[in-house]
Amino acid sequence: MNLKELARKLDLSPTTVSRALNGYPEVNEATRERVAAAAKRYNYQPNTRAIRLATGRAMAVGHVIPVMTRHEIVNPVFADFIAGAGEIYSRNGYDMLLSVVPDDNEERAYRELKSRGTVDGVILHAPRMKDERIGLLTDLDIPFVVHGRATGSPLPYNWVDVNNRRAFQRATEFLLDLGHRRIGLVNGLEFMDFAIRRRSGYEDALAARGLSADPAIMVSEEMTETAGHRAVRDMLKQPQPPTALVVSSMIMGLGARRAIEEAGLRMGRDVSVIIHDDELSYLRNGEDVPIFTATRSSVREAGRQAADMLLSIISGREGGPRELLLEAELIIGQSTGPCRG
Structure with missing residues (x-):
């Protein structure tokens, strides 16, 4: 027809x-x-x-992906976000344009997208504090939505984010309620805004119980299995090792579990672990009973929401900056238990 x-x-x-x-x-x-x-x-x-x-539109949305060795955008969790966004683009007749560029070419990539008219808007990934790309895209007059937030940005902007601070505050409170006092933090790279917020939630929960965060059991690393393994292995060798861990991703959690088992300990009995983002299409957190206790937020759903917001802005249906804060749900699994002293 x-x-x-x-x-x-x-x-x-x-x-x-x-x-x-x-x-x-x-x-x-x-x-x-x-x-x-x-x-x-x-x-x-x-x-x-x-x-x-x-319409004069390109009917395409751009995703500029800077590739460096220590960058959260290379984390495979990104694939779930793209899958969710792609559902919305396809449903609305839009194509997706992925531009993989060296970090020092990112600004040039955005300028070329504008000058060539190859996209109608972009999704901005992995925001940092006071992210200069927000000013750049505003000046270029390209409609955009940020996946996450950029603390300290002087300009208004559209964003979709999960409440990272509250998720990690809630996870830490849960472990405190189980009697744990030596709680380690295995975080993402802390020049990234989401990691800063997660650390803040963790520290707030400790402070509310009269406890100080101990830098000896706090790590900021790439969110990989290897980094998670290395961080937890080193923590468990300390004279006062943690009895519980809050870990920034399922992938890091797998490394944490490997380190716990190598130390002759059992996850959930000797060391409790709570992970974030356990709802991944390609890596499930168990079946009937979750393996990990987790603060669950669907990255795929965030992709859908960000894409839908951007297409609404492109079409002119939305005016003014839009903000969407998604809450994480605490899922109880087999990886947590009472502190055994």
Whole structure:
């Protein structure tokens, strides 16, 4: 079915149907919903090339990925975010453009996307404190959504983030309630905004119980299995090793578990572990009973939400900066238990 046939069935003009499908604000919500329902019912697939010609849009969203050896964007968790965002792009007739660039070429990559007109907007990944890319994209007048937040940014911006501070505060409180007092932190790289927030939540929970954070059992590292293993191995060799750990990812948690077992200890009995982001499509946290206790937030859902927000901004349906804070859920698994002293 083509656009004219769909318009005829709805008794609307092809222009109105096209504008409804592409989210133009002058089309009222009732008409937009009616057109969307009919398009789904008749399995109508818009002609992307025709839309590009009619609207002047590229019908593509950009993701610029800086690749360096110590950067969270290389973490495979990123694949789940892209999968979620891709669902929304596909549903709306948009393509995804991935640009993998050296770190010192990132600014140039954004400028080229603007000058070539190859994308209608971008998702900004791995924000840092006072992230200069927010000012750059604002100056270039490219619609964008940040996956995460950039503390200290002087400019307003659109973002989707999980409440990292609250997630790690809650995880630490849970371990404190189990009687643990030597609680280690295995964190991501702390020039990244999410890691700073996680550390803050951990320290706040300790301070509320009159405890000080001990730098000897706090590590900031790449979120890899090897880094998790190395950090926990070294902590467990200390004269006063931790009895519990808060760990920044499932992947680091696997390394932590390996280190615990190598030390002749048992996770959940001798050392308790809470991980973050356990809901990964390719790496499940057990089946009926979770292996790890976890602060669960779906990275795939964050991808969907960020993509949906960006397409709304591109279409003009949304005005002003939009902010979406997702809460993590505490899932009880087999990796935690009462402190054994």
